Amino acid sequence: MDMYEKLEILAEAAKYDASCSSSGSGRSSSEGMIGAATPSGCCHSFTADGRCVSLLKILMSNACVYDCKYCISRRSNDFPRATFTPREIAELTIEFYRRNYIEGLFLSSAVVGTPDWTMEHMIEALRLLREEYGFAGYIHAKAIPGADPVLTHRLGLLADRVSVNIELPSEKSLVSLAPDKTKHNILEPMGLIKTGIEENCEDLVKYRHTPKFVPAGQSTQMIVGASPETDYHILHLTESLYKKYGLKRVYYSAYVPLQEDALLPSLDTRPPLLREHRLYQADWLLRFYGFEASEIIDPKKPMLHPEVDPKCSWAVNHLDDFPVEVNTADYEMLLRVPGIGVTGAKRIVRARRSQKLDFDSLKRLGIVLKRAKFFITCSGKTLQKLPETTESMLWAITSPNRMGGFTDYGMEQLSLFEPVLTGEVVRECLTGEF
Amino acid sequence: MPDRGILIFAYDGTFEGFLSAVFDSFSMKTIPADIVVFDDMEPSLLKIHYIETDFEHAKRVRTGIENKLGYTVLNMVEKAFLFDEEGKETAILRFIHKAFSEGRSIGSRIGDETVSTVYKMCVAVGNEAERHRQFARFSDSKGALISVIHPKHFVLPLIKNFFCARMKNETFMIFDAEHGAALIHTPKRTAIIPVENLEIPDCSEDRFYSGLWKNYYRHIAIASRYNPTCRRAHMPKRFWEYLPEVREELEEGFVPKLSFGTAEEIAAGIRNDFKNRLLEGETDGN
Numbered sequence: 001m002d003m004y005e006k007l008e009i010l011a012e013a014a015k016y017d018a019s020c021s022s023s024g025s026g027r028s029s030s031e032g033m034i035g036a037a038t039p040s041g042c043c044h045s046f047t048a049d050g051r052c053v054s055l056l057k058i059l060m061s062n063a064c065v066y067d068c069k070y071c072i073s074r075r076s077n078d079f080p081r082a083t084f085t086p087r088e089i090a091e092l093t094i095e096f097y098r099r100n101y102i103e104g105l106f107l108s109s110a111v112v113g114t115p116d117w118t119m120e121h122m123i124e125a126l127r128l129l130r131e132e133y134g135f136a137g138y139i140h141a142k143a144i145p146g147a148d149p150v151l152t153h154r155l156g157l158l159a160d161r162v163s164v165n166i167e168l169p170s171e172k173s174l175v176s177l178a179p180d181k182t183k184h185n186i187l188e189p190m191g192l193i194k195t196g197i198e199e200n201c202e203d204l205v206k207y208r209h210t211p212k213f214v215p216a217g218q219s220t221q222m223i224v225g226a227s228p229e230t231d232y233h234i235l236h237l238t239e240s241l242y243k244k245y246g247l248k249r250v251y252y253s254a255y256v257p258l259q260e261d262a263l264l265p266s267l268d269t270r271p272p273l274l275r276e277h278r279l280y281q282a283d284w285l286l287r288f289y290g291f292e293a294s295e296i297i298d299p300k301k302p303m304l305h306p307e308v309d310p311k312c313s314w315a316v317n318h319l320d321d322f323p324v325e326v327n328t329a330d331y332e333m334l335l336r337v338p339g340i341g342v343t344g345a346k347r348i349v350r351a352r353r354s355q356k357l358d359f360d361s362l363k364r365l366g367i368v369l370k371r372a373k374f375f376i377t378c379s380g381k382t383l384q385k386l387p388e389t390t391e392s393m394l395w396a397i398t399s400p401n402r403m404g405g406f407t408d409y410g411m412e413q414l415s416l417f418e419p420v421l422t423g424e425v426v427r428e429c430l431t432g433e434f
Numbered sequence: 435m436p437d438r439g440i441l442i443f444a445y446d447g448t449f450e451g452f453l454s455a456v457f458d459s460f461s462m463k464t465i466p467a468d469i470v471v472f473d474d475m476e477p478s479l480l481k482i483h484y485i486e487t488d489f490e491h492a493k494r495v496r497t498g499i500e501n502k503l504g505y506t507v508l509n510m511v512e513k514a515f516l517f518d519e520e521g522k523e524t525a526i527l528r529f530i531h532k533a534f535s536e537g538r539s540i541g542s543r544i545g546d547e548t549v550s551t552v553y554k555m556c557v558a559v560g561n562e563a564e565r566h567r568q569f570a571r572f573s574d575s576k577g578a579l580i581s582v583i584h585p586k587h588f589v590l591p592l593i594k595n596f597f598c599a600r601m602k603n604e605t606f607m608i609f610d611a612e613h614g615a616a617l618i619h620t621p622k623r624t625a626i627i628p629v630e631n632l633e634i635p636d637c638s639e640d641r642f643y644s645g646l647w648k649n650y651y652r653h654i655a656i657a658s659r660y661n662p663t664c665r666r667a668h669m670p671k672r673f674w675e676y677l678p679e680v681r682e683e684l685e686e687g688f689v690p691k692l693s694f695g696t697a698e699e700i701a702a703g704i705r706n707d708f709k710n711r712l713l714e715g716e717t718d719g720n
Contacts, residue, residue: 050664
């Protein structure tokens, strides 16, 4: 099997991992080394589906002993198998890196033989890359659930980020769809990494030459739409992962049906992309906007609003807190205004230190007023009359975008893309329900 | 007594030349109607003041800005000067005049028109630099790495540290074909030098890894999520010429070949994309 074929198979098998960030770590190279890691990360390409490519994302092997029902590499699937040698992985990474194709390596693997064997070989590949090839760039490695804690620790010393996929949002789904994995199996390495990072932070203060342990933190991923959990469940799980395990990121991956199974959505199901998108928006609110999961979603309406983003949805239900005066409101409140993000809020805070802001100067700051105008005042003035009820506000915000997707109006024009989308298909895509 | 006639400045196009122009503008107590580079000058009836690049003057202006207005303002001036469009000099000069009359806080007054013009120039230059950190690609020619870029603005000074830090022990060159300059790095030295005509070394032998990369790229797209609009938003078409993985998609009549994507799946993807665009509302100006 030549390199082309191997890379094809092992890239194909790794592509459903959503994580591709290269941020959160800083390292420079010294004599005889290659590569550096910058805290902000860098995306070097974008796939035809619009996802960023920042790392060379491959499996070490796809010859799996497990039989997870949703997975393309499952044991019972008749599928070509391949395995990279550690040296092949190192060479490929270095040569791609030199040409500025990638920011580093994302190494995952199917479980070959035992978790320990798999982990040992992954560690060997990373050791070769770091020590022999002197690679100082970014490495993201997957910890294999069920491997010896010592191995997880060694992996953490070589990689910038380590992740353990939680796969499915509840234990029940895990039992039915991934029978070889258990909740304990997944959470154990996560806990190990968490304690490892905490101890390392202390050691770094005490001793000068302590090697860094998982400097870019850990992340996880769960599949959305393969099992019946609601957004309410998922967001609360996410929040507790951030709080209890100190995760840097939780990734969601809209379920792409690859396998026929009675327990899974049928093969012609479309991935619930909009649902995934809304979950990411909510995730951002948790991490950067100071929201709590309980503010974003309540158990009575356990799915996120398809038509407006979660922040907007929160705002229209809390009209008492608005309008916000941009010249005096604190940063935390500015962040809660729909249409104003972290960059915008920071610019406002910076600019108002030395001048009074009006709507023209907001435009000059690059603040998009399309939605924000309904929620802010500048020196007591509004840009237009503000809607007073939740319903009228919702209508005002969404009316410029009203289109066929939600009513049957305008569907005829879509005939260019046969077969015509029916209202049902659209709703399915919106809600992610099957 | 300042001269009241319409006056324009002409300088040599260098940063020191521009700082000398700033010096003259202050000593003559006037803001010229325009500042042009000698080489691009058209015959004109206006009064022209020729700036002689004076390193002493330039240094005084520089330290003046740094000491009186702070590093942020100096940084803005330096960065905005890399902006490559007509009229940048006058915009920056107005900004400097305003800064000296209003003091340090000017850097944060981005709601002000004069300041926001320069601020936006800085943002544009910064974005262009980031795009080149992302999308500049190298080819290997006998161990040396070569990259040719066509940036809108003069970004070499801004991307220098990024590439030199990661490829400290390599020999590489980034040739800016738009501005006739090259960043050349060897393990011992780094320099940005003006380059007139450059014979780009032959990199045709470096097919193996770019071929592998192209093949890899083709296999990581998920057919049922196909979304060309999203890709174009993140990776504008003007960069595709740099990128081995999508270069061939620029050719006319190209049909996307996604791994295990049948025509039907792709069509479903396109419909999805169309639907998403409707849902997202204003993407792509519709």
